[in-house]
Amino acid sequence: MGTTATEAVPEPKYWQLRTVLVRTIDQEFSTGEVLPNERDLAARFGVARATLRQALDQLELEGRLVRRRGIGTLIAAPRMGIPVAEASSRDTWRIVDCGLGPAPAAVAATLGLDATDEVHTVRRVRMMAGQAVGTETLFVPVRVMPHVPGFLAESSRARAVLKQFQALPIEGESRAVELGVAEEEQARLLERPPGIPVLVLTARYAGESGTLAVATSTYRADTCKLTFGDTGVEVRAAS
Amino acid sequence: MGTTATEAVPEPKYWQLRTVLVRTIDQEFSTGEVLPNERDLAARFGVARATLRQALDQLELEGRLVRRRGIGTLIAAPRMGIPVAEASSRDTWRIVDCGLGPAPAAVAATLGLDATDEVHTVRRVRMMAGQAVGTETLFVPVRVMPHVPGFLAESSRARAVLKQFQALPIEGESRAVELGVAEEEQARLLERPPGIPVLVLTARYAGESGTLAVATSTYRADTCKLTFGDTGVEVRAAS
DNA sequence: TAGTGGTCTAGACCACAAG
DNA sequence: TTGTGGTCTAGACCACTAA
Numbered sequence: 001m002g003t004t005a006t007e008a009v010p011e012p013k014y015w016q017l018r019t020v021l022v023r024t025i026d027q028e029f030s031t032g033e034v035l036p037n038e039r040d041l042a043a044r045f046g047v048a049r050a051t052l053r054q055a056l057d058q059l060e061l062e063g064r065l066v067r068r069r070g071i072g073t074l075i076a077a078p079r080m081g082i083p084v085a086e087a088s089s090r091d092t093w094r095i096v097d098c099g100l101g102p103a104p105a106a107v108a109a110t111l112g113l114d115a116t117d118e119v120h121t122v123r124r125v126r127m128m129a130g131q132a133v134g135t136e137t138l139f140v141p142v143r144v145m146p147h148v149p150g151f152l153a154e155s156s157r158a159r160a161v162l163k164q165f166q167a168l169p170i171e172g173e174s175r176a177v178e179l180g181v182a183e184e185e186q187a188r189l190l191e192r193p194p195g196i197p198v199l200v201l202t203a204r205y206a207g208e209s210g211t212l213a214v215a216t217s218t219y220r221a222d223t224c225k226l227t228f229g230d231t232g233v234e235v236r237a238a239s
Numbered sequence: 240m241g242t243t244a245t246e247a248v249p250e251p252k253y254w255q256l257r258t259v260l261v262r263t264i265d266q267e268f269s270t271g272e273v274l275p276n277e278r279d280l281a282a283r284f285g286v287a288r289a290t291l292r293q294a295l296d297q298l299e300l301e302g303r304l305v306r307r308r309g310i311g312t313l314i315a316a317p318r319m320g321i322p323v324a325e326a327s328s329r330d331t332w333r334i335v336d337c338g339l340g341p342a343p344a345a346v347a348a349t350l351g352l353d354a355t356d357e358v359h360t361v362r363r364v365r366m367m368a369g370q371a372v373g374t375e376t377l378f379v380p381v382r383v384m385p386h387v388p389g390f391l392a393e394s395s396r397a398r399a400v401l402k403q404f405q406a407l408p409i410e411g412e413s414r415a416v417e418l419g420v421a422e423e424e425q426a427r428l429l430e431r432p433p434g435i436p437v438l439v440l441t442a443r444y445a446g447e448s449g450t451l452a453v454a455t456s457t458y459r460a461d462t463c464k465l466t467f468g469d470t471g472v473e474v475r476a477a478s
Numbered sequence: 479t480a481g482t483g484g485t486c487t488a489g490a491c492c493a494c495a496a497g
Numbered sequence: 498t499t500g501t502g503g504t505c506t507a508g509a510c511c512a513c514t515a516a
Contacts, residue, residue, distance in 0.1 A: 013504080061436060069484065079417055179302070226417070252486075289488090306503090
């Protein structure tokens with residue numbers, strides 16, 4: 001037959017489609033512009049809508065597109081660089097709540113606590129350019145921070161915990177970044193539906209005697225780029 | 240009517256399904272075990288196979304499941320912690336190739352090069368526990384590293400570049416992590432199909448006179464957790 | 479009200495691995 | 498050959514936005 005054997009397994013349509021769309025987007029569209037709707041695009045490329053959506057899913061995961069129900073599919077703005085390692089000179093955080101009680105099992109293990117130990121728990125949302133980009137939950141054992149006044153209102157206690165945290169004798173920090181999806185709680189704080197991909201950052205703050213505190217953060221993977229060290233690097237892609 | 244308005248917008252089926260599956264997996268399965276096949280699972284939960292797959296997609300993105308064509312769906316092992324910031328005491332890398340020529344536009348901009356400047360380009364694959372977990376492409380301008388012998392074979396030249404890189408007067412490093420998908424090139428090196436989610440790490444190495452080198456890496460997001468600082472933190476999830 | 483993306487279905491065929 | 502996950506289709510209905 002006339003079929004050449006070189007392309008034994010052709011690439012899936014949605015991946016070919018993605019390649020075409022990447023080129024089209026880079027060449028003919030700019031930030032904020034609206035793509036044709038999914039039904040038209042699917043018809044134009046001669047595929048089912050589900051297949052087109054599979055390609056758009058990829059581009060959304062890469063942060064190139066934003067889809068808004070009722071509106072359309074837009075070209076996304078470049079990701080924001082979020083400084084993550086510094087003591088945060090000028091940051092905007094919104095405190096959500098502050099509790100006192102047992103820690104989740106995983107946190108307790110890292111902090112070296114037993115079941116009866118309690119921790120201060122402060123949750124806050126990180127704002128940038130007017131939108132919620134990340135959530136953070138800070139865990140500090142009560143035995144590390146015993147002098148938080150108990151009579152304070154919740155928001156005042158949160159501020160007290162954060163202030164005392166700044167003063168802790170931190171000797172070393174370690175962090176880990178991995179991929180996750182936002183559950184109901186985080187999704188609500190990020191003002192997005194559950195299931196959106198997030199970068200999960202876990203930070204451990206060590207003192208002489210061991211781990212003093214643990215923080216777990218989630219950042220919107222579609223719009224955020226976590227930066228460590230100096231300012232964000234401008235490199236994006238490089239084959 | 241009898242409908243209560245409290246649950247105005249019910250959660251999508253695939254998300255409910257994910258919640259059920261998370262519980263089932265955590266309670267009744269352990270690493271390496273095989274789930275029932277997709278058609279049976281879909282039937283058991285009374286949904287279409289596509290809907291079930293949407294739930295499994297989420298769990299795969301979280302690194303809880305691994306799907307193997309022709310085999311089945313397995314419970315994934317915990318993610319490997321990949322140290323990323325250190326000078327890499329004991330690491331296994333496999334050199335792929337080494338070139339000399341103009342840099343990609345984004346890299347050239349970061350390095351402050353004009354169109355005529357050339358860079359050494361070394362690509363290598365990072366191995367862990369016998370499998371490829373990440374790729375790295377290192378870019379060093381020729382003017383920063385002018386004394387690489389030109390008569391060497393490719394693999395020798397790669398080693399020479401890496402060795403001289405270790406000796407560069409690095410004064411500061413900055414890094415950024417974001418989500419991406421593996422294109423053909425990276426996917427091949429990672430021995431996975433194109434489109435798999437990857438953590439894209441860009442590192443900039445600064446000297447007194449400016450940026451001396453740039454490296455862009457991609458790590459399999461399903462199996463890797465990038466760690467900075469000391470050893471990996473053991474915390475996983477925490478509402 | 480019209481148009482958009484989000485969800486869901488029921489079915490088909492393909493590529494891959496194992497017996 | 499059988500059973501698995503991977504891809505693709507054609508269609509339906511829903512939720513949200515804006516005119």
